[in-house]
Amino acid sequence: EIVLTQSPGTVSLSPGETVTLSCRASQSVRDTYLAWYQQKPGQTPRVLIYDASRRATGIPDRFSGSGSGTDFTLSISRLEPEDFAVYYCQQYGTSPLTFGGGTKVEIK
Amino acid sequence: EVQLVESGGGLGQPGRSLRLSCVASGFRFDDFAMYWVRQAPGKGLDWVAGISWDSDDIGYADSVRGRFTISRDNAKNSVYLQMNNLRVEDTALYYCAKGLRHYYYYHVDVWGKGTTVTVSS
Numbered sequence: 001e002i003v004l005t006q007s008p009g010t011v012s013l014s015p016g017e018t019v020t021l022s023c024r025a026s027q028s029v030r031d032t033y034l035a036w037y038q039q040k041p042g043q044t045p046r047v048l049i050y051d052a053s054r055r056a057t058g059i060p061d062r063f064s065g066s067g068s069g070t071d072f073t074l075s076i077s078r079l080e081p082e083d084f085a086v087y088y089c090q091q092y093g094t095s096p097l098t099f100g101g102g103t104k105v106e107i108k
Numbered sequence: 109e110v111q112l113v114e115s116g117g118g119l120g121q122p123g124r125s126l127r128l129s130c131v132a133s134g135f136r137f138d139d140f141a142m143y144w145v146r147q148a149p150g151k152g153l154d155w156v157a158g159i160s161w162d163s164d165d166i167g168y169a170d171s172v173r174g175r176f177t178i179s180r181d182n183a184k185n186s187v188y189l190q191m192n193n194l195r196v197e198d199t200a201l202y203y204c205a206k207g208l209r210h211y212y213y214y215h216v217d218v219w220g221k222g223t224t225v226t227v228s229s
Binding site for chain 1: 168213219221222
């Protein structure tokens with residue numbers, strides 16, 4: 001199975017700052033079939049980015065995704081208070097589909 | 109409104125079985141792949157199983173293959189997860205989830221609220 005390693009594990013930032021999260025795959029992700037989800041405490045996840053760089057419906061443009069092959073990134077510019085959450089990447093190009101371990105973005 | 113409602117969770121003993129159900133509403137169920145994703149307390153998301161719209165394509169996480177079986181009944185707008193030979197490490201909140209397309213190589217766009225499975229003797 002494809003193992004997704006996310007880094008950093010936790011990052012502490014202030015509102016207004018920009019952050020880049022990393023997701024590295026143990027083998028190439030087919031057709032850039034990679035998504036990013038956001039999960040807040042007590043809530044279900046919601047998709048932010050799919051196909052590595054396409055924003056899901058209703059997601060603000062301060063969220064952007066990039067990458068191909070084995071290296072992918074999620075960037076969040078001008079952090080808003082509601083952006084502090086845990087972020088997961090998921091590859092869906094090869095079965096079994098897999099999630100990364102998550103990156104927590106916390107308020108400094 | 110698109111909705112997924114899970115049921116069937118509870119306390120199960122190691123080695124025993126549980127069956128989870130998920131009823132969908134608000135969309136054409138037989139047009140979309142469905143998944144089960146779990147989350148252990150305080151841990152990350154863990155993809156468990158997926159099934160295409162027509163049940164022709166099915167996949168499992170390595171950790172559950174041979175013990176869990178996913179199935180669907182399009183006439184009942186329902187997807188199921190038969191969990192056999194339960195292990196303590198199967199303890200988690202189990203989410204039913206809808207894929208964006210009919211084949212299961214896609215991401216999740218709708219999540220249920222989940223049903224809790226606790227495996228303990």
